[in-house]
Amino acid sequence: MPNETTKPQPPKPVTIIKTERQISSIRFSPDGKLLFAAGRDGKIHRWDLSQPQMPVEESADAKKKNSKPSEPVFPELPSLSGHDGWVSQIALHPKSPLLVSADTWGRLIGWSTAEETPKPLWNVPAAHDGWIRQIALSADGERLATCGLDQAIRLWSTADGKKLQEIVGQGEDVFSLAFHPDGKSLVAGDLKGIVKQWDLADGKAVREFDAKILYMLSFIQDVGGVRVLAFDIAGKTLAVAGAKPASGGFVEALPLVKFFNWSDGAEIQTLNIGEKTEGFVHELTFHPDGYWIGVCSGQPGRGRFFFHRTGEPQPFFTADKQMPNCHSVALHPSGERFAVISNAGTSGQQKSKAREGIYPGNSSPIHLFELLR
Amino acid sequence: MTPNPLCKPWEHRLSRRQWLGSAAGAAAGAFGLGDITTPAFAADLKKKYKQVLFVWLDGGISQLESWDPKPNTEFGGPFRTIPTSIPGVHFSELLPHTAKQMQHLAVVRSLCTQDDAHSSGIERIQRGDPKNRGVVYPYFSAAVTKLLGPNDSGLPPSVWIKPMSGGFIYKDAGFLGPQYGSLAFGDGKPPENLLRHSSVSDQDLLERSQLRTLADKRYSQTHRAGSTEANSFVYDMGLELMKRQDLFDASKFSPRDVERYGTHDLGRHLLLARRMLEAGVTFVKVNSYGWDSHGDNFNGSLSLVRKFDQPFAAIIEDLAASGMLDNVLVIAMSEFGRTPRVNGHLGRDHWPEAWSLVMAGCGVKRGIVVGSTNDNGTYVNSEPYDIGHMFHTWFNALGINSQKTEYNNGGQPLPIAHEGCHPVKELLA
Structure with a gap:
């Protein structure tokens, strides 16, 4: 495996998986054979990556006209139902055949992925009062942490969905959380830009990290929040991300990540990415080669993905063309591929033909890339 | 109360002399009501004058995150619905306090208006979007103070409580003349000096x-x-x-009311609005800005709608408890609604084709929902109502026959509401 100074070549597009509706989040299965997506249609969508199908052979004339090589097509498997509102988050157990999903109405489901069609192993209808913002699995996969609009942080057994612990006192609208890789601590971030470290042994807050730059009050609108918390693999660096908001309404916001040294809490770096039209950093994932892959999304048509190594002044790679509205990134277990969801469709308020049944919604194409190491 | 059908609104011009007369409470309103109406009407007005509270959510509240939720549909968004105090009527979960006041409210879910731009839409909505006759029509505030005439409160007939700057906003009055403008209390504070x-x-x-x-x-x-x-x-x-500087003294509000209304701008301003209504101001407009949620609509609605919900429910509850709701017409609305489609910034754009407003109080039926949209909220599937229908309805709720009353603009008779529209009888008590 390349060492931590390796900088990858620009990623190579593999294919684009089209979706009918918008997606919140994507994840690969631990064996890398399946791709899961949390749908804003209340369903969990799945694609089989193990059996790519090449398009039907093109005619010689068509090949001449279209110099681009054919892209593989990954078959979509039947979707999973059982949620309401939006499926907000999904997570896959690192060792066991378990998928956990959460929705915006407060339901939490554990699915067995051992079968071809996953079945619920356990189902907690009111895990939270409303929108579950984030879920995180401990490194050993035994515990699941959730947070939500109800200001609660809860820990659950992944084996049976039983509640193990409740953490009280984070603050208003807990947006994000992450387990420290050592499993002893949890960090959580809220609307007002407060990040707290919680000791899981006694449920007490240990310290705070200041990310208030991620929040503003615009008239009466609370704008921003700690949208992302993530650790590097060794647990030495904590990334706290969102945006520095400039206004409510349209929500202009400059994508921003703050990096902290976990051992002493000192800030390592504040990284601004792009422009204030590019909105929030929605997700960060740490590559084993020692860099972050992040996605951001702002005003319609704006957004990008980027690669950044902590401490360097700027991301060492950003998508050469802006990718519209990137909301989630997932790293393939091999470290050789990653997937990003963007947005396709239309915005605006032009007169519709809704009465004739013509009123298309937007969708979230999934862009699959290969990392050339 | 039925207005005298022979009464012509151009007889209602509010002169400085009349206003001063009423302000001083001169001779039980002899000047203040003078030539406006018949004596019987005047006497009744003195006892129970009509007032309006107009809550303007500037930029466009999402109907799907408020009055017309469509849970578990393509464009329904992430939120749940909750039952209201009227069986069978549901609101978005972001309106828990207002849901408990539904017995006082009338919700219109079938607005279909003409303009999808803020710059022109705000004026068209607040002027009632009449047919173009080459004149600038008055805002609803000016129309009401003109048509109802002065009362004996001694206070400005029309005040506007808003964030940012204040001043005398004469342009709202259109052809009625600048004296029908509104006195704006910037940041809820009295005029400087x-x-x-x-x-x-x-x-x-x-x-x-x-x-x-x-x-x-x-x-x-x-x-x-x-x-x-x-x-x-x-x-x-x-x-x-x-x-009357006491009206602006925040220390005189009870701590309980401050808590009930909230300490944010809209809470403070609606509490001040209640005081202005209690003091007798005829038309109180309260503005809240920042509702143009093209981006991050759902997180935006979480704070915007919830911060509207708490003080709006409180003022409805208070006006009902005091009996004032019988004489105060309350309206809460924007210049349009928001698209069912969710854009890439998780925002909703402008949508005049199928949206909602809420009203309550004077002359309005209580606890009803009028009109509907289709299953995923993309169009009105009952009789669509334009803003002209609402103007007719509001005037009639205030006791003004909108189809017989006219303005006299220097000899030019002008209808007070779009003559192609009509009052929505379902809404009128």
């Missing part, structure tokens, strides 16, 4: 006022009456407000 300087005695003030009156009189002999009247009107309002 309202306090009389300590070096100015009562006698000084009286003499200064007399001198100004004399100057006004001379000026008006050679200039158009309307502008001098408006100028005097503002001075006179200032004088009256100087006597």
Whole structure:
């Protein structure tokens, strides 16, 4: 495996998986054979990556006209139902055949992925009062942490969905959380830009990290929040991300990540990415080669993905063309591929033909890339 | 109460003299109501004058995150619905307090209006979008103060409580003339320098006022009456407000009310609005800005709608408890709704084709929902109502026959609401 100074070549597009509706989040299965997506249609969508199908052979004339090589097509498997509102988050157990999903109405489901069609192993209808913002699995996969609009942080057994612990006192609208890789601590971030470290042994807050730059009050609108918390693999660096908001309404916001040294809490770096039209950093994932892959999304048509190594002044790679509205990134277990969801469709308020049944919604194409190491 | 059908609204012009007369409570309103209506109407008005609270959510509240939720549909968004105090009627979960007041409310879910731009849409909605006759129509605030005439509160007939700057907003009055403008309390504060300087005695003030009156009189002999009247009107309002500075004293609100309404701008401003209504202001407009949620609509709605919900429910509850709701027409709305489609920034864009408003109080049926949209909220599937229908309805709720009453703009008769529209009878008590 390349060492931590390796900088990858620009990623190579593999294919684009089209979706009918918008997606919140994507994840690969631990064996890398399946791709899961949390749908804003209340369903969990799945694609089989193990059996790519090449398009039907093109005619010689068509090949001449279209110099681009054919892209593989990954078959979509039947979707999973059982949620309401939006499926907000999904997570896959690192060792066991378990998928956990959460929705915006407060339901939490554990699915067995051992079968071809996953079945619920356990189902907690009111895990939270409303929108579950984030879920995180401990490194050993035994515990699941959730947070939500109800200001609660809860820990659950992944084996049976039983509640193990409740953490009280984070603050208003807990947006994000992450387990420290050592499993002893949890960090959580809220609307007002407060990040707290919680000791899981006694449920007490240990310290705070200041990310208030991620929040503003615009008239009466609370704008921003700690949208992302993530650790590097060794647990030495904590990334706290969102945006520095400039206004409510349209929500202009400059994508921003703050990096902290976990051992002493000192800030390592504040990284601004792009422009204030590019909105929030929605997700960060740490590559084993020692860099972050992040996605951001702002005003319609704006957004990008980027690669950044902590401490360097700027991301060492950003998508050469802006990718519209990137909301989630997932790293393939091999470290050789990653997937990003963007947005396709239309915005605006032009007169519709809704009465004739013509009123298309937007969708979230999934862009699959290969990392050339 | 039925207005005298022979009454012509151009007889209602609010002169400075009339306003001062009413402000002083002169002879039980002899000047204040003077030639406006029949004596019976005047007597009734004195007992129970009509008032309006107009809550303007500037930029466009999402109907799907408020009055017309479509849970578990393509464009329904992430939120749940909750039952209201009226069985079978549900709101978005972001309106828990207002849901408990549904028995006082009338919700219109079938608005279909013409303009999807803020710059023109705000004016078209607040002026009632009448047919173009080459004149600038008054905002609803000016229309109401004109058509209802002065009362005996001694306060400005129309005030506007808003964030940011204040001042006298004469442009709202359109062809009615600047005296029908609104006095805006920027950030809910009284006009600057309202306090009389300590070096100015009562006698000084009286003499200064007399001198100004004399100057006004001379000026008006050679200039158009309307502008001098408006100028005097503002001075006179200032004088009256100087006597009522208590209205702005936040320390006189009970801690419980402060908590119930909330300490954010909209909470503070709606609490001040209640006080203004209690003091007798005819038309109170409260603005909240920042509702144009093209981006991050769902997180935006979480704070915007919830911060509207708490004080709006509180003022409805309070007006109902005090009996004032019988005489105060309450309206909460925007210039349009928001698209069912969710854009890439997780925002909703402008949508005049199928949206909602809520009203309550004077002359309005309570606990009803009028109109509907299709299953995923993309169009109105009942009779669509334009803003002209709402103007007709509101005027009639206030006891003004909108189809028989006309303005007289210097001899030009003008309908007070779009003549292609009509009152929505379902909404009227």
